[in-house]
Amino acid sequence: MKKRRYHWITFGLIIFLVFFLGWEAPLQARPKKTDKYPPETLFDTLPNPPFHLHPLLAPPIPPYNLQTPAKVALGKMLFFDPRLSRDNTVSCATCHNPEHGFSDARPVSIGIDGQKGTRNAPTIFNVAYNKTHFWDGRAGSLEEQALGPIQNPIEMGEDLNRLVQKLNGVPGYVEAFKKVFGTGVTADGIAQAIAAFERTILSNNSPLIDLWQAMITH
Numbered sequence: 001m002k003k004r005r006y007h008w009i010t011f012g013l014i015i016f017l018v019f020f021l022g023w024e025a026p027l028q029a030r031p032k033k034t035d036k037y038p039p040e041t042l043f044d045t046l047p048n049p050p051f052h053l054h055p056l057l058a059p060p061i062p063p064y065n066l067q068t069p070a071k072v073a074l075g076k077m078l079f080f081d082p083r084l085s086r087d088n089t090v091s092c093a094t095c096h097n098p099e100h101g102f103s104d105a106r107p108v109s110i111g112i113d114g115q116k117g118t119r120n121a122p123t124i125f126n127v128a129y130n131k132t133h134f135w136d137g138r139a140g141s142l143e144e145q146a147l148g149p150i151q152n153p154i155e156m157g158e159d160l161n162r163l164v165q166k167l168n169g170v171p172g173y174v175e176a177f178k179k180v181f182g183t184g185v186t187a188d189g190i191a192q193a194i195a196a197f198e199r200t201i202l203s204n205n206s207p208l209i210d211l212w213q214a215m216i217t218h
């Protein structure tokens, strides 16, 4: 009879893991009093846009860069803006093009002045779940990664100070940064907003995920 009890303990443990640990992700995303830019509503603090995702499926959101709809919108604007490159011709989306699954359908990427890179551009679908970035895993966070291609001489070739100055001359950006970060355009803000946008690029509307989600929530 003793053996049977172990089944209940295992069962209880599984329920505990699913429901308790499963809810931990959104709890982490709640604003703390000490957060510099507290989101305005609880809605703002949920991983965005996959609010509909069960917490077990939602990607982890770092507490130092919470998702808000305004931040994600700003990141999207930056991601698609060629003004982030030295000669205003190459955006992140040039090589991570949604029409090509957020990649560029080339063996190696082409940056400013038609320069060829040495590596293939990976998709950025689901990068929110990755613990390290790039083929060799050399970047640890999306925030850390985002400023790399901007300054890379064969990708976007732009100087960060020049870029910050350039974007501070665009009223739309000045307004958006003020709303999201309470500051003018900064390099950190650019990195955070782009990373927040990237965390929303999820392949969560596939039939498999729908099925998985249905199994977890019903």
Ligand code: HEC
Residues within 6 Å of the ligand: 079, 084, 090, 091, 092, 093, 094, 095, 096, 109, 110, 111, 112, 117, 119, 120, 121, 122, 123, 124, 127, 130, 132, 133, 134, 135, 136, 142, 145, 146, 147, 149, 150, 154, 155, 156, 194, 198
């Ligand atoms: C000229 C083409 C090009 C541009 C422009 C570019 N990327 Fe990339 N991206 C690449 C290539 C190539 C890699 C792989 C590099 C490597 O692994 O060393 C990569 C890798 C990445 C990764 C890592 C993906 C993974 O699975 O590890 C992310 C995230 C990313 N880029 C985001 C961005 C963002 C954000 C921008 C704009 C600020 C940007 N990229 C601009 C070509 C580009």
